[in-house]
Amino acid sequence: MALLEVHQLSKSFNSTQAVKSISFSVDNGRCVTLLGPNGAGKTTTLRMLSGLLKPSQGSIHFTEMTKGEDLRRFIGYLPQYPMFYNWMSGQEYLVYVGQLALMHKRAANDRAIELLARVGLADAGRRRISGYSGGMRQRLGIAQAMMHNPKLVILDEPVSALDPIGRREVLDMMRDIKKETTILFSTHVLPDAEEISDDLLIMNEGQIVVAGSMKSVMDEYRQPIIRLRGETSLEVWQQSLSALEGIESVVCNGEYVELQVTDMTIGRSSLVKLLADQCIAIRKLEVAELSLEDIFMKAVNV
Numbered sequence: 001m002a003l004l005e006v007h008q009l010s011k012s013f014n015s016t017q018a019v020k021s022i023s024f025s026v027d028n029g030r031c032v033t034l035l036g037p038n039g040a041g042k043t044t045t046l047r048m049l050s051g052l053l054k055p056s057q058g059s060i061h062f063t064e065m066t067k068g069e070d071l072r073r074f075i076g077y078l079p080q081y082p083m084f085y086n087w088m089s090g091q092e093y094l095v096y097v098g099q100l101a102l103m104h105k106r107a108a109n110d111r112a113i114e115l116l117a118r119v120g121l122a123d124a125g126r127r128r129i130s131g132y133s134g135g136m137r138q139r140l141g142i143a144q145a146m147m148h149n150p151k152l153v154i155l156d157e158p159v160s161a162l163d164p165i166g167r168r169e170v171l172d173m174m175r176d177i178k179k180e181t182t183i184l185f186s187t188h189v190l191p192d193a194e195e196i197s198d199d200l201l202i203m204n205e206g207q208i209v210v211a212g213s214m215k216s217v218m219d220e221y222r223q224p225i226i227r228l229r230g231e232t233s234l235e236v237w238q239q240s241l242s243a244l245e246g247i248e249s250v251v252c253n254g255e256y257v258e259l260q261v262t263d264m265t266i267g268r269s270s271l272v273k274l275l276a277d278q279c280i281a282i283r284k285l286e287v288a289e290l291s292l293e294d295i296f297m298k299a300v301n302v
């Protein structure tokens with residue numbers, strides 16, 4: 001069931017049309033990734049959804065929201081570049097955020113303790129934020145987005161600035177949050193999106209160019225490929241490779257070759273025959289499928 005429905009949403013900044021009449025929905029209990037190149041309009045979209053930016057046109061509707069209700073009650077938001085009061089402790093900061101969301105101090109205090117434990121900051125909760133690592137700050141940022149028990153948590157690039165350890169910590173946390181809250185997050189780290197999301201939205205130049213469940217998108221774009229690496233450059237063989245039965249197209253880059261295959265059984269055997277007949281020295285031959293990164297590149301026409 002849809003938790004959130006967005007209809008023909010647009011945003012212009014003077015002459016820049018950052019978001020161009022996008023429509024999509026977010027289903028309850030799903031983890032949705034928003035992808036797109038720099039400047040695609042992701043942050044602008046997420047800021048409109050979180051109530052921080054007024055749309056130029058269009059509507060944002062929570063199915064459980066009654067008319068005139070403030071949508072911020074339904075949403076927790078972690079900005080792309082979160083700012084903290086460094087002189088506060090993690091615990092003080094969460095209580096402060098809770099009180100801004102009109103929680104009573106006592107309830108905010110209890111919730112802060114619960115969330116600090118949940119995001120692995122129980123021991124650091126009384127320390128000043130100025131001493132926190134990047135990963136700890138990001139986890140505190142996610143905790144603050146969860147303070148008022150929102151229906152939807154929006155995270156704008158929660159892992160992009162982190163090292164692999166910090167990234168892993170945040171991903172594990174998101175996996176935990178996902179059990180009870182709907183998540184919409186943007187990222188440039190495609191393997192993370194592939195690992196954690198149920199649904200996918202890809203934006204390009206202010207428009208949504210791909211939308212669907214991760215599985216349906218992967219199925220739609222799924223095309224078998226063969227990757228070859230020669231001992232030396234294979235560019236002289238480009239034409240012969242392109243002419244093989246079962247092969248649709250060939251991209252050759254020095255010793256690296258990628259063949260898009262229409263029929264794997266036929267394509268693979270005609271390729272192996274060519275390699276053997278012409279004594280082409282091969283270092284590696286791999287059968288693969290388009291990754292999310294390949295799909296992303298196709299969707300945004302890179």
Ligand SMILES: Nc1ncnc2c1ncn2[C@@H]1O[C@H](COP(=O)(O)OP(=O)(O)OP(=O)(O)O)[C@@H](O)[C@H]1O
Nearest residue numbers: 013016018036037038039040041042043044045080
């Ligand atoms: N406050 C603003 N004033 C003017 N233009 C803006 C403003 N915010 C965003 N833009 C423009 O809107 C477009 C979309 O920007 P946005 O920040 O939404 O992209 P993004 O997909 O989040 O990019 P990134 O991956 O770099 O974070 C860009 O052309 C940007 O320059």
Ligand SMILES: [Mg+2]
Nearest residue numbers: 042043044080
């Ligand atoms: Mg952004």
